[in-house]
Amino acid sequence: MSDRWSQAAALQDWMADHQRTLHQQPEVGLELPDTHAYVADVLRGLGLEPEVHPRAGVTVAIPPAAPTDEPTVVLRADMDALPVVERSGVEHPSQRDGAMHACGHDLHMAMLLGAARALVEHPPARPVVLVFQPGEETDRGAVPTLESHAALTGLADEAAEAFAIHVHATWPAHSVHLRPGTFMAYGDWFRVDYRGPGAHASQPHLAGNPVVAAAELVTHLRDAVAELAADEHLVATVTESLIGNTVNVIPTDGRVRGTLRTLSADKRDALLETLDRLATSTAADVGVEADVTVTEGYPAVVNDAAYVERVRAAIGDRADVRDMADPSMVIEDFAYFLHRFGGAMVYLGAQVGGRTGFNHAADAVFDPAVLATGAALHLLAADGLPPATT
Numbered sequence: 001m002s003d004r005w006s007q008a009a010a011l012q013d014w015m016a017d018h019q020r021t022l023h024q025q026p027e028v029g030l031e032l033p034d035t036h037a038y039v040a041d042v043l044r045g046l047g048l049e050p051e052v053h054p055r056a057g058v059t060v061a062i063p064p065a066a067p068t069d070e071p072t073v074v075l076r077a078d079m080d081a082l083p084v085v086e087r088s089g090v091e092h093p094s095q096r097d098g099a100m101h102a103c104g105h106d107l108h109m110a111m112l113l114g115a116a117r118a119l120v121e122h123p124p125a126r127p128v129v130l131v132f133q134p135g136e137e138t139d140r141g142a143v144p145t146l147e148s149h150a151a152l153t154g155l156a157d158e159a160a161e162a163f164a165i166h167v168h169a170t171w172p173a174h175s176v177h178l179r180p181g182t183f184m185a186y187g188d189w190f191r192v193d194y195r196g197p198g199a200h201a202s203q204p205h206l207a208g209n210p211v212v213a214a215a216e217l218v219t220h221l222r223d224a225v226a227e228l229a230a231d232e233h234l235v236a237t238v239t240e241s242l243i244g245n246t247v248n249v250i251p252t253d254g255r256v257r258g259t260l261r262t263l264s265a266d267k268r269d270a271l272l273e274t275l276d277r278l279a280t281s282t283a284a285d286v287g288v289e290a291d292v293t294v295t296e297g298y299p300a301v302v303n304d305a306a307y308v309e310r311v312r313a314a315i316g317d318r319a320d321v322r323d324m325a326d327p328s329m330v331i332e333d334f335a336y337f338l339h340r341f342g343g344a345m346v347y348l349g350a351q352v353g354g355r356t357g358f359n360h361a362a363d364a365v366f367d368p369a370v371l372a373t374g375a376a377l378h379l380l381a382a383d384g385l386p387p388a389t390t
């Protein structure tokens with residue numbers, strides 16, 4: 001079998017063509033009809049028979065070169081874009097108003113399509129299931145994807161391993177970043193609804209003011225987070241405040257919303273308890289009521305340590321491998337794949353020049369030259385990765 005790195009490199013231009021086309025037609029959320037059709041068509045063009053579920057992605061199984069009892073390899077790419085107006089300056093920008101592949105999922109699809117082509121031409125050592133999944137950003141698309149496809153529901157949990165790559169806009173192109181254990185954070189969203197009696201603005205002594213309650217919460221939450229984060233990083237960010245609508249009325253109601261990110265179940269519990277306590281007490285102090293609602297986001301992405309070492313051994317000195325000192329505070333619903341099958345996610349640096357716009361920014365750009373590196377990693381995983389050398 002020829003070398004997986006050279007097979008991937010030979011497909012660089014083919015992958016870059018697909019990435020450009022996908023970049024120009026971004027779709028947001030779970031409903032990605034054009035993206036589903038595009039990916040399925042490319043796979044059919046390779047002689048494969050993909051399984052397609054609207055709102056749950058595209059999968060295709062590729063049999064191994066020879067029968068084997070080794071676990072199946074599940075390789076996953078996500079497909080959705082973000083509701084962002086592109087200001088990246090790339091040569092082939094989004095052709096759709098208000099949507100942009102700002103998280104690099106167009107690269108994820110292109111590199112997995114490249115892996116598909118190489119695996120058709122040079123079959124893998126393991127049975128492989130390629131997964132193209134919608135709705136990663138906020139729609140928990142991994143869940144309907146895992147539940148809908150016969151190629152996945154037919155797999156026993158212990159009979160498969162999952163692998164995925166996420167491109168990183170501000171780490172050096174082609175660098176591969178590994179971390180055993182917690183790789184990305186738990187994420188939750190919160191909302192605090194305020195209710196007060198309301199009053200004439202000239203009589204603040206007569207009525208509690210939701211604006212004051214929210215301001216107190218923001219300040220106290222910031223202090224409490226600094227204390228809770230003394231030994232383990234965590235985040236509580238208030239991102240929205242909608243209270244009041246004029247200059248001379250104390251409003252009766254309003255709300256704030258925000259994001260919580262934690263790295264362990266213990267800290268998550270502590271932060272949720274702190275938020276609830278502070279929202280209630282700061283509101284009571286100023287005479288209004290507060291109602292806290294927490295929407296569970298994604299669980300943490302937790303990499304299997306032994307799998308990470310096998311990835312390291314498989315790469316050897318063929319790429320610039322780096323260890324992440326800390327988990328990323330980003331969240332990712334690949335967590336659900338790892339929860340079921342085990343395996344790992346890695347970051348692939350894709351920085352262009354000295355650009356500093358991180359994933360999700362309107363000016364984020366990703367170097368398409370990393371497609372070959374990403375495809376090679378998928379191919380190494382498809383062959384089962386060697387045992388760890390350390």
Ligand SMILES: [Zn+2]
Nearest residue numbers: 103137359360
């Ligand atoms: Zn994203």
Ligand SMILES: [Zn+2]
Nearest residue numbers: 103105136166
């Ligand atoms: Zn992403």
